[in-house]
Amino acid sequence: MKSNTTPVTGKASGSAFRARIRFALTALIVIAVYYWSIQGIRFEGIQGTAGTVSKSILQGFLHPDWSFVYIPEGEDLLRGLLDTLVISILGTVVAAVVCIPFAFWASTNMSRRLAVSGSGKIALSVIRVFPEIIVAILFIKAVGPGSFAGVLALGIHSVGMLGKLYSETIENIDRGPQEALIASGANRLQVLRYAVLPQVIPQFLSYSLYRFEINIRSATTLGLVGAGGIGTPLIFALQVRNWNRVGIILLGIIALVVLTDLVSGWLRKRIT
Amino acid sequence: MKTTVSPASLNPAASGMEPPRKYKQIAGWIILVAVIVACSVRTEATPYQLIVGLPQMGSLLQEMFPPDWSYLPTIWGPMMETLQIAILGTTLGALLAVPVALLCASNLGVSRWVSLPTRMVLNLVRTIPDLLFAAIFVAVFGIGPFAGMLALVFFSFGIIAKLTFEAIEAIDPGPLEAMTAVGANRLQIIMYGVVPQALPYFMSYLLYTFEVNVRAAAVLGLVGAGGIGLLLDRSLGLFRYDRAAIIILLTLAIVLVIDYGSTMIRRKLL
Numbered sequence: 001m002k003s004n005t006t007p008v009t010g011k012a013s014g015s016a017f018r019a020r021i022r023f024a025l026t027a028l029i030v031i032a033v034y035y036w037s038i039q040g041i042r043f044e045g046i047q048g049t050a051g052t053v054s055k056s057i058l059q060g061f062l063h064p065d066w067s068f069v070y071i072p073e074g075e076d077l078l079r080g081l082l083d084t085l086v087i088s089i090l091g092t093v094v095a096a097v098v099c100i101p102f103a104f105w106a107s108t109n110m111s112r113r114l115a116v117s118g119s120g121k122i123a124l125s126v127i128r129v130f131p132e133i134i135v136a137i138l139f140i141k142a143v144g145p146g147s148f149a150g151v152l153a154l155g156i157h158s159v160g161m162l163g164k165l166y167s168e169t170i171e172n173i174d175r176g177p178q179e180a181l182i183a184s185g186a187n188r189l190q191v192l193r194y195a196v197l198p199q200v201i202p203q204f205l206s207y208s209l210y211r212f213e214i215n216i217r218s219a220t221t222l223g224l225v226g227a228g229g230i231g232t233p234l235i236f237a238l239q240v241r242n243w244n245r246v247g248i249i250l251l252g253i254i255a256l257v258v259l260t261d262l263v264s265g266w267l268r269k270r271i272t
Numbered sequence: 273m274k275t276t277v278s279p280a281s282l283n284p285a286a287s288g289m290e291p292p293r294k295y296k297q298i299a300g301w302i303i304l305v306a307v308i309v310a311c312s313v314r315t316e317a318t319p320y321q322l323i324v325g326l327p328q329m330g331s332l333l334q335e336m337f338p339p340d341w342s343y344l345p346t347i348w349g350p351m352m353e354t355l356q357i358a359i360l361g362t363t364l365g366a367l368l369a370v371p372v373a374l375l376c377a378s379n380l381g382v383s384r385w386v387s388l389p390t391r392m393v394l395n396l397v398r399t400i401p402d403l404l405f406a407a408i409f410v411a412v413f414g415i416g417p418f419a420g421m422l423a424l425v426f427f428s429f430g431i432i433a434k435l436t437f438e439a440i441e442a443i444d445p446g447p448l449e450a451m452t453a454v455g456a457n458r459l460q461i462i463m464y465g466v467v468p469q470a471l472p473y474f475m476s477y478l479l480y481t482f483e484v485n486v487r488a489a490a491v492l493g494l495v496g497a498g499g500i501g502l503l504l505d506r507s508l509g510l511f512r513y514d515r516a517a518i519i520i521l522l523t524l525a526i527v528l529v530i531d532y533g534s535t536m537i538r539r540k541l542l
Binding site: 033034036037038039040041050053054057082083086087089090093125126129130131133134137138139141142143144146147148151152217218220221224225228234235238241246250253254257258 | 307308311312314315316321322324325326328329332352353355356357359360363395396399400401402403404407408411412413414417418421487488490491494495504508520523524527528531
C-alpha cells in the first residue's frame with residue numbers, strides 16, 4: 001500500500017500498479033456519477049413562503065389537533081389507524097399463505113431440476129420489483145378505492161420478499177427426518193407434513209411478523225393514492241395545509257408503528 | 273423447558289412436553305383466525321369482491337398492451353431524474369448517518385445519556401415512511417426533485433444509521449483494546465480501529481439502501497416530489513394505460529439492472 005516499500009518481485013509491483021489503476025478508475029466513475037446527479041437536481045432556491053410555511057408546520061406539530069382523535073360520527077384518527085392496522089394484518093396473512101407454493105417452487109432442495117427452482121426465484125424477484133404503491137394503483141382500478149385494494153396490494157407485493165425468505169428457510173432444513181421418512185416408505189405428502197412443516201413453521205411465522213412490521217409502515221402511505229387507511233385523511237390535511245391535523249396524524253402513525261413493533265417483537269421472541 | 277411430570281412423559285416417543293405446548297399452539301391459531309375474521313369484517317374484504325373485480329383487472333391489463341413505445345423518449349429524462357434523486361438522497365443520508373451511528377454504538381465509550389436518546393430519535397425517524405417525508409417537503413420547498421431528494425435523505429439516514437451502528441457494535445474489540453492500551457485517542461481509535469472493520473458493512477448497507485431508494489424515488493412523483501412518478505400519475509389520470517405500461521416496464525428494467533449491479537458489488541465487498 002505504501003509507495004516506499006520496495007517491491008520484492010516484479011509481479012507484486014505489477015499487481016499493486018493494477019490495483020492503483022483500478023482504484024483510480026473506480027474513483028473516476030464515482031465522481032462522474034455524482035457530477036451527473038448534481039447537474040440533474042438543480043436547487044431552485046427556497047420558495048419565498050418557505051419560512052412562513054415551516055413556521056406553521058412547526059406550530060402544527062407542537063399543537064396537534066387533539067379533537068381529531070375521536071369523532072363519534074365519521075372519519076377520525078382512531079378509525080384511520082384501525083383501518084391501517086387491519087389492512088396490514090390482512091395483507092400479511094394473504095401474502096403468508098399465497099407465498100407458500102412459491103417458496104416450495106423456488107427452493108433448490110424441493111425439486112430435482114435446477115431450472116424449476118431457478119424459474120421460481122426469478123418469478124419472486126419480478127414480484128419484488130413492483131413498488132406496492134403501483135400495485136395499489138392497479139388494484140384500485142380493479143376493485144375500486146378503499147381498504148380492499150390496500151389489502152391486495154400489500155398481499156401481492158409481500159409475496160416477493162416472504163417467498164424468498166421462506167424458500168431460504170426450506171433450503172436450510174435438516175435433511176435427517178426427511179430421509180428417515182423416505183427410507184421407511186412415506187409418500188411425498190407425508191414427508192411434507194411430518195418432516196418439512198414442523199421444521200419451517202416457526203420460522204415462517206417469525207418472517208411473517210417481520211413483514212407485518214414493514215407492511216404497517218407501507219399501509220400508512222397507501223391511503224395517499226386512495227387505498228384506505230390513515231393516509232386518506234392525511235393527504236386531505238396536507239392538501240388544505242391543516243398542519244395541526246397533520247401533526248396529530250403523524251403522532252398517531254408513530255404511536256401505532258412503535259406499538260406494533262413492540263408486540264410483534266415480543267411475539268417473534270416467543271415463537272422462535 | 274419446564275415439564276410437569278405427566279404419564280405421557282414416561283413414554284419417550286410421545287415426548288413429555290407435548291400436551292401443554294399443544295394447547296397453547298391451538299389457542300394461538302384460534303386467536304389468529306379470530307383476528308383475521310374480525311379484520312375482514314372491518315374492511316368488508318371478501319374473496320367474492322376479488323372475483324367480481326377480476327374482469328375489470330383483465331380489461332385494464334388489456335388496455336396496457338401493447339405499451340406505447342413512442343412515449344419512451346419523453347420518459348427517459350424523468351427516469352434519469354429519478355436515479356439522480358436516489359443517488360444524491362442515499363449519499364447525503366449516508367453521510368449524515370456516520371456521526372450518528374458512532375454516537376449510538378455502545379462499544380465506543382459514548383455516554384449512555386447521549387447514545388440512548390440518539391437511538392430513540394433514530395427509531396422515531398424510521399417510523400415515518402418516505403412518502404410522508406416527501407409530502408411534507410413538497411409543502412415546504414415546492415413541487416420538484418429537491419423535495420424528493422430531501423425525503424430520501426431522511427429516509428436513508430434512518431436505515432443506514434441503524435444498520436451501521438449495529439455493525440459497529442459487532443466488530444472485533446481486539447484492535448480497539450490494543451489501541452487504547454498504547455494510548456491512542458478516540459479519533460485515532462475510530463480511524464484505525466473502527467473504520468477498517470465497519471467500512472465494508474457500511475458500503476454494503478449504502479448500496480442496499482440505494483436499491484430501496486430507487487424504488488421509492490419512482491413513486492415520489494405521486495405526491496409531487498419529482499421523478500417518473502409524476503408522469504405515471506398523469507398517464508393514469510388521463511386513462512392512458514398504454515403509457516402507464518411503458519413507464520412501469522422501464523421502471524422494472526432500471527430497478528432490475530441496479531439490483532443486479534448492486535448485488536454484485538455487495539458480494540465483492542463482504
